[in-house]
Amino acid sequence: MPQPTARARWERRAQGPLLALAVLFAVAYAFPIVDPDAPEAVLTACHIVNWGVWGAFALDYLVRLGLSEDRLRFVRSNPLALLAVVLPLLQPLRLLKLVSLLLLAGQRARLASQVRVTTYVAGSCLGLLIFGALAVLEVERGQPDASIKTLGDAVWWAFTTMTTVGYGDMAPTTGLGRVLAVGLMLSGIALLGVVTANIAAWFIARFDKDDVEERRQTEAIRELTEEVRALRGEVAALKGTSVE
Amino acid sequence: MPQPTARARWERRAQGPLLALAVLFAVAYAFPIVDPDAPEAVLTACHIVNWGVWGAFALDYLVRLGLSEDRLRFVRSNPLALLAVVLPLLQPLRLLKLVSLLLLAGQRARLASQVRVTTYVAGSCLGLLIFGALAVLEVERGQPDASIKTLGDAVWWAFTTMTTVGYGDMAPTTGLGRVLAVGLMLSGIALLGVVTANIAAWFIARFDKDDVEERRQTEAIRELTEEVRALRGEVAALKGTSVE
Amino acid sequence: MPQPTARARWERRAQGPLLALAVLFAVAYAFPIVDPDAPEAVLTACHIVNWGVWGAFALDYLVRLGLSEDRLRFVRSNPLALLAVVLPLLQPLRLLKLVSLLLLAGQRARLASQVRVTTYVAGSCLGLLIFGALAVLEVERGQPDASIKTLGDAVWWAFTTMTTVGYGDMAPTTGLGRVLAVGLMLSGIALLGVVTANIAAWFIARFDKDDVEERRQTEAIRELTEEVRALRGEVAALKGTSVE
Amino acid sequence: MPQPTARARWERRAQGPLLALAVLFAVAYAFPIVDPDAPEAVLTACHIVNWGVWGAFALDYLVRLGLSEDRLRFVRSNPLALLAVVLPLLQPLRLLKLVSLLLLAGQRARLASQVRVTTYVAGSCLGLLIFGALAVLEVERGQPDASIKTLGDAVWWAFTTMTTVGYGDMAPTTGLGRVLAVGLMLSGIALLGVVTANIAAWFIARFDKDDVEERRQTEAIRELTEEVRALRGEVAALKGTSVE
Known part of the structure; x- marks a missing residue:
């Protein structure tokens, strides 16, 4: 029977390789969208890398499950980890692989300080912005009446959406594109909240009542x-x- | 003469059935809008359910009034409950039945903790989003120059409005549609405020000055x-x- | 030489009549814009009332100045009161009379509690929304390529602007209209800030750290x-x- | 070898002249954009002033570096000062000179109090708004399908962007214009955050729990x-x- 620390040891060792795989996944996800005219072999390689990374994360989950003393308790207390493995199987929502990576990163990082929360939210927003733009570009590009047709358009649209400016010169027209857009809008509200809360907390902590x-x-x-x-x-x- | 606890006992017992009726009302409200080509009998049934639920809530109000010791004081200290019964009589603003349900839920729930307030506001926003979209769809669909013509359009528009993104690819053109839209905008501001306030309160409580x-x-x-x-x-x- | 309390006594007595005059001014300001086809006599009457109210406020300022012990100090410590009297003389910016009324109200109210600040900001926002809509309507209506042509359009546009939704289905096209719009946008940001700050302050006061x-x-x-x-x-x- | 206080003495003396040069730079930056039909000699003069001011700031950096005891430490602990000197060399992003001026001002001002932070952010937002409008005007004006063609258009667009209203009646169409727009959006979010945080901090400090x-x-x-x-x-x- 495995010792209590076996799982913790595995998680510490796996963290580095998994992060490298996540970066690899991001590249393999972005490349076919940015350059759809790349040679067939390259596109196939990206596809294989995508699923390979997913497989590695699924394997990590299974190993952690196997090294747990109380397996039922592990499944129940790590719902995000399970979600991160199961979600990407739903083919059309490939971007969710990214969200699940963010969830995993957030879960492992133990958000302890204000700086870390802010860094995590800002990083997630940037990631969602870039990959949200890529995902919407992939979905919209083929549509005849689409307004988002190039990578530049998509990134510009993502910025106007996430900052809640919303010019409307570009907007997704497909159902899936709109679902992705809603995700960006909600992230934007979270970003705004974190920015404001940060400044407020700083003001309050620094210029607090001169307690009479x-x-x-x-x-x-x-x-x-x-x-x-x-x-x-x-x-x-x-x-x-x-x-x- | 009724005992002081008679009304409290009634309210405790009526809570479950009233909640079930509220869900029934929501379904009967949404169905004819989502599928206006349904058989006449179904649409009539929905109509009857709508008014039946209203009747049940009106009856609940009257019973509570009858079981009160000081009836004038009951009316004055429960203005929202009265409003919730009277408002739906104004035929064109049928959505207000939903708002009045939310008001009732909020009043009975005794908003005690930060988690509950947030849950209540988030839930209300989601409810207003869905039923605001339905109501605007019902009002706009028949207009010749309307941009909101399908259920998908309406939900997409509701999201862009509530997050204050406001692309403008769709916008209500009728007076009633615009009144509903203003409600969604104000809810959006409330949602933004609650999200930000939550994060700020959490930051401040957690990383408060180390009181020297x-x-x-x-x-x-x-x-x-x-x-x-x-x-x-x-x-x-x-x-x-x-x-x- | 007047006694120190002479001015305070005057201000207490004048408060009621000045408020009534302010309401009268609002009506006389709004009427010619809402119904420009009213009989010539009515429009002239509104014009006279407008300037009469301004005269009354100017008189109030002079009386307060005359009853002050140290007149130079009165002028310097009440810059808003002076501004409120001088600004409306600049003919094209008639709406500023309203802003100056709000400034006067705010100055006299001694903003003491959170509830009062919120009431004042919410009231000011509502006033600015209604009279901003009226002012923009007056400016834009005559333009050939204007999108804001009716009172309904103007109020709808004011709501989309103040909530920072900004669909863009309507927007001012004249310079003066845009200056007014910027005022509404900045008010909207202030409103958003007050809403959020209220909720945050309430959360923090209520669910504060259990001070160990x-x-x-x-x-x-x-x-x-x-x-x-x-x-x-x-x-x-x-x-x-x-x-x- | 210079004494430890030599650098501090230089910085105190140079502050006034550098601020005057910054204002001169702003005028020389704005003039050719506002009036592109000015005589060739004037435009050349503006160009020379632009680079002269940059030269003065670069010289100031070098003098401070020379007067430092530990030069490597000076470079590492003043990354913004270095950035402010190097950035403007990238020709297309001339506006960054302004941003670098703001960075310098912020760094030297030692942001100590809530009032100063707010003044600094509000001032920076106003500066970014005006010079962002100018920069976008310069970039967009020449484009055939541009919607921002006059100084008035540019300022109006900058306001709708920074308040996150975003009507969409105007929007940059070039890549560089969009990069500048993103800067304005992010400044707008910061402005919103500072406004809200200010009000929240004021509410909390003033109406804090009556500590029983x-x-x-x-x-x-x-x-x-x-x-x-x-x-x-x-x-x-x-x-x-x-x-x-």
């Missing part, structure tokens, strides 16, 4: 200490007179 | 306690010398 | 009090043995 | 002081009886 009540307390404690010291002096004097 | 003044106080109180203890020892010693 | 340090302090103070009481008992016993 | 626990503590400390005083009186009385 607390100062009055400190004053009162000091007075009391003086009083007790005087009392002690008097008792000492008393001791002198009593001994005599 | 308070620590200094605790230190001062401890020192003082030591002082008093020493004094007590001295008095005890004094007692010994005095007895001798 | 403070509890520890209260505990320490209680312990100390026990100690002192025991000491007092011992001193009392000592007094008994010493007397004997 | 702290008041109870102060009360307890005062009671305790009374207790000790009574004890002291008793000891004094004891001293009297003991002497007798």
Whole structure:
């Protein structure tokens, strides 16, 4: 039977290779969209890499499951990890592989400090922006009445959407493109919230009320200490007179 | 004369059935809009269910009123409940039945914790989004120059509105449609506020100032306690010398 | 020479009539825009009322100035009141009379509590929305390529602008119309900020950290009090043995 | 070898002239865009001033570097100053000179108080708005299918973008124009965040929980002081009886 630390050891060792695989996945996902006229062999290679990375993540999940003492508890307390493995199987929503990578990264990073939360959200937004643009480009490009036709258009549209500016010079026209767009909009709201919350927390922590009540307390404690010291002096004097 | 707890007992018992009726109402409201070509009998049934649910809620209000000790005070301290019963009588604004359901739910839920407030606002936003889309679809569909013509269009438009992205590829053209749209916009602002406030409150609660003044106080109180203890020892010693 | 309280007495007495005049001004401002085909006499009456109200506010300023002990200091410490009187003289920006009314109201109200600030901002936003819509309608209506042509259009456009949705189905095309629009946009940002800040402040005040340090302090103070009481008992016993 | 304070003395002296040069730069940057039909001599003069100011800032950097004790450490701890000097060399992004001026101003100002942060962000937003509008105008004006063709158009577009309203009646169509637009959008989000955070911090500081626990503590400390005083009186009385 495996020792309690076997899974933790595996997770520590697997972290580096999995991150490298995630970058590889991102490249293999982006390339066929940016250059659809690339040689057939290259496109096939990208496809294989895509599924290879998925396989590696699925394997990682199974190994972690196998190394767990209480397997049912592992499945229940890691729902995101399971989701990240199962979601990409739904073929049309290939971008969800990216979301699941973000979920995995977030889960493993143990979001501890304000800086880390902000970095994570900003990074996720940037990732969603780039890969959301790519995904919408892939879906819309073939449509006859589409307004998003080049990579530049797609990135520009993603920025106007995520910042909630929404000029409307470009907008997805297919159902799947619109579903992706809603994801970008909601990410944009989250980004706005994190930016604002950061500034607010910083203002409040730095320029907090000059706590009057607390100062009055400190004053009162000091007075009391003086009083007790005087009392002690008097008792000492008393001791002198009593001994005599 | 009814006992003071008679109304509370009724409200506890009626909560479950009223919630079920509310879900039934939502279905009966949505169905004729999603499928306007359904058989006449089905559409009539939906209509009847709509008004039946309204009747049940009106009855609930009257029963609660009857079971109150001080009826005038009940009416005055439950303005939302009265509004929820009276508003749907204004025929053209049928969606307000939904808003009144949300108001009722909010009132009964006693919004106690941050999680509940967020859940309630997010749920209300989702409900308003779906039923706002349905209501705008119903109003706009018949117009010759309308841009919102299918259910997909309406939901897409509702998302772009509530996130304040506002592409403008679709927009209501009728007066009633625009009134509904304003409701969605204001809900969107509320949603944005709740998201931001949540993150800000979490940041502030978690990474709050390491209160230096308070620590200094605790230190001062401890020192003082030591002082008093020493004094007590001295008095005890004094007692010994005095007895001798 | 007037007494120090003469001005305060005047301001208290003038508050009611000035508010009534402000409402009258709003009606006289709005009417000719909503119904430009009204009889010539009515339009002239509105014009006269407009300038009469301005005269009353100017008179109020002069009386307050006359009743002040230190007149130079009054002018310097009430820049908004001066602005509110001077601004409407610039003919093309008639809406600024409204802004100056809001400034006056805000200055006199002494914004003391969170509820009042919110009420004031929400009221100002509503006022700016309605009168911004009217002003833009007046400016744009005559233009050949304008998209804002009816009162309904103007109010709808004002809502989409202030909530920062910005569909773009309507937009001002004249320079003055765009200046007014920028005012609405900035008000919208202020509104969004106040909504969010309200929710955040409420969350933080209600679900604040369960202050552990403070509890520890209260505990320490209680312990100390026990100690002192025991000491007092011992001193009392000592007094008994010493007397004997 | 220079003394440790030589650099600080230089920076204090150079601050005024550099600010004047920054204003001169802004004028020389804006003039050729606002009036492209000005005499050739004037346009050349503006060009020379532009590069002259850059030269002065580069010189300032070199002097500060020369006066530093540990030069490597100066370079590493002032990355923004280096960026501000190097960035403008990339010819197409001339606006970045402005951004680098803002960076320099922010770095030297030691952002200490809430008022200063807000002033700095609001000022930067206004600067970015005006010069962003100018830069986009310069880039777009020549394009055949551009919608931004006059200075008025550009400023109007910049406002709709920075407030995230985004009507879409105007939008940049060139790649460089869009990059500039993204900068304005992100500034707008920062502005929104600062406005909201300000209001939130003000609400929280002003209407903070009426700290009940702290008041109870102060009360307890005062009671305790009374207790000790009574004890002291008793000891004094004891001293009297003991002497007798």
